[in-house]
Amino acid sequence: MDNAPNRTLLDLQALEDILQQGAVRTLFQPIYDISKQSILGFEALSRGISGTSLEFPERLFCIASEQGKLSELELLCREKAIARFVEQDLPGKLFINVSPNTLLDPSHPKGETLHLVEKYGLSANRVVIEVTEQDKVDDGFLLLKTIEHYRQLGFSIAIDDLGAGYSGLKQWSELRPDFVKVDRYFIDYCDQSIVKKEFLKSIIELAKVTKTSVIAEGIERLEELTLLEKLGIVHAQGFLLAKPARQPPRALEASQVTQLNLRSQSNHNEMSMSVGCLAQIEDAIGQSTRCKDAHKRFEQNKSLMSLAVINAKQQPVGLLHRDQLTEVFAAPYGHALYAKKSVVELMDKQPLVVDENAKLDVVSQQITEQEFDIRRHIIVTRDLKYLGLAPLRDILKHITEEKIRHAQHANPLTMLPGNVAINEAIEQRLRRQNTFSLAYVDLNHFKQFNDLYGYASGDSVIKLLADVTVQVCDQSSCFVGHIGGDDFMVVFDGDDAERLCHQIINQFELQSKAFFTSEHVEAGGYWATNREGQKQFVPLLTLSIGLVRPDLESCNNSHQVAALATDAKKEAKRYRNSYLFVCNRRKPAAPIVRIKTTVHECSV
Incomplete structure (x- = not known):
């Protein structure tokens, strides 16, 4: 006996129960910025009543669509998602799925999403409208107008399931989304498919041109994540990172970072200043402020160029x-039309908002990627609440000065920071009392190699050592500096200094063999004349590394720390092969006091 009619009736009743009771559960799946190892935002995923045939979204939304209830269901899911997101005070952006056909439904209430974010106190610029590409849209022009309306209200736009549906690149070019989410099909085993790999490369290149952020979704294997990271995709989502949950994780755990082999943001060219240092404290105005009152504020302070607009939560x-x-008020009837209206009508709804601890170089990249007017300001926050405004001109000025200063002190061969920057990096950690390790890396047998193979090969070997050190240290929080010649220093902020030093040795020994003839590699070295004119056998290039963990209470300056590392390096150089000497001494050597003695000559 066919139970299909009974199942349909049960589904219809379950749908009515869900809509009447508001019985929708919201799960959140994190979307990570794997380059910064931070949260970009959360995708809201809706579920029906547990244990019923409408628990999962495929069947739930299919029945709702068949019954003409799709708009009603989507609004319910949207409100639940916003309410739960605010209730949990989740960081980052909220990604909400919206069907294009719902947006174009004449019965779909207009302005409801803006009403909901205002109702729950969430900023529109923290909400991303995800438009799925899997639905066929008959009126592309109307969809474009609808999306543009959302954008003008301050919402960001994402295309979901790119590559899985009807319009593909055409929709991308027309909608100009802030994000594109690549369909899971192209992520699944992408490390084993040349076609998928090339597709992803093309998407990345197109994203750069269109100033769009790419999100890879559906990542389930470590090999997929590793490839995506190498290709330059920084936003990732999938079961490998975190499954959907009612109370999702708010950050990547340190153990996850290690397991996933993610590269930390490296500090090879440390930018010491955070954007908070440039924030100018200026009182903000509320959303309900009238345009004429804001205009009065500007008139009272001629130097004031921008005013931040905040909600009731100071966000x-x-x-x-x-x-x-001024331009609006100067226009005919402009004053009459807008004087009593809220500033929300005229404000920029998508300003650049950054945390006070964001580094200047990261902020600078965001400014250039989004092509902000240099006359403008960015909003600086502390714990998501308004702190002040930072002029773009000041940020770019400091960035330029920092880069000039770095170039002046950088090593011309490797362009790594030189002695001045190395000392600053050490002094900064001493001031802040941040524990660290310092490694002094030195090449062995370099002079003989340089004499035999020539200075060009010698320079190439030094560049190789620089590249190997930087690549290995990309796995952790480190600062890599080039003292000069064949000497380098690395500041390690984590507890993995010994492991990384061994990796530097192994990688350098392996790759440096390419600079020797096969005969010399096979022999393990070569014969050369020393300074005394004697023939001696010289081994292949090796490394001596001295590693110290200075005592913060006893070391007062960078010179004392560097002296500790120099002594450790000297111990490492006593060994014929590559060697890492870990120094147990953590305090500066006691100064040697020489007692002056007076010699009395006696006459006989």
Whole structure:
């Protein structure tokens, strides 16, 4: 006997129960920025009543669509997602799935999403509308107008399931989304498919041109994540990282970073200043402030160029610019039309908002990628609440000065920071009382190699050592500096200094063999004349590394720390082969005091 009619009736009843009772559960799956090892945001995923045929979204939304209830269901899911996101005070952005056909449904209430974010106190610029590509859209022009309306309200736009549906690149070019989420098909075993790999490369290149962020979703294998990271995709989502949950993780655990073999943000060219240092404290205005009152604020302070607009939770929702407001008021009937309206009508709803601890070089990259007007400001926050404004001009000025200073002190061969920057990196950690290790890396038998193979090969070997050190240290939080010649120093902030030093030795020994003839490699070295004119057998290039963990209470300056590392390096050089000497001495050597003695001559 066919139970299909009974199943359909049960489904219809279950749908009615869900809509009437608001019985939708919201799960959140994190989307990570794997380059910064931080949260970009969370995708909201809706579930029906547990244990019923409508528990999972495929069947739930299919029945709702068949019954003409899709708009009603989506609004319910949207409200539940926003409410739960705010209730848990989750960081980053909220990604909400929206069907294009729902957006175009004449019965779908307009402005409801903006009403919901205002109702729950969430900034529109923290919400991303995900438009799936799997639905066929008959009226592309109307969809484009609808999406543009959302963007003008301050929402960001994402194309979901790119590559899985009807319009593909055409939709991308027309909608100009802030994010594209690559369909899971192209992620699944992408490390084993040349076609998928080339598709991903093309997507990345197109994203660069269109200023779009790429999100790889559905990552389930470590090999997939490793390839995506190498290709340059920094936003990732999938079961490998975190499964959907009612109370999702808010960060990647340190153990996960290790297991996933993610590369930490390296500090090879440390930018010491955070954007918070440039924040100018200026009182913000609320969303309900009238345009004429904001105009009065600008008139009272002629140097004021922008005003941050905040919600009831002190979170920034926009930025009002003097010139735009003045231009509107100067137009015929402009004052009459806008004087009593809220500043929300005229504010920039998608300003650049950054945390006070964001490094200047990272902020600079965001500024250039989004092509902000240099006359503008960015909003600086502390714990997601408004702190102040930072002028773009000041940020770029400091970045330029920092780069010039770095170039002045960088080693011309490797372009790594030189002695001045190395000392600053050590002094900074001493001031902040941050524990660290310092490695002094030195090449052995370099002079003989240089004499035999020539200075060009010698320079190439030094560059190789620099590249190997930087690549190995990409796995951790480190600062790599080039003292000069064949000497390098590495500051390690983590507990993995010994392991990384051994990796540097292994990688350098393996790769440096390419600079020797096969005969010399086979023999393990070569014969050369020393300074005394005697023939001696010289081994292949090796490394001596001295590693110290200075005592922060006893070491007062970078010179004392460097002296510790130099002594450790000298011990390492006593060995014929590559050697890592880990020094147990953590305090500076006691100064040697020479007692002056007076010699009395006696006459006989």
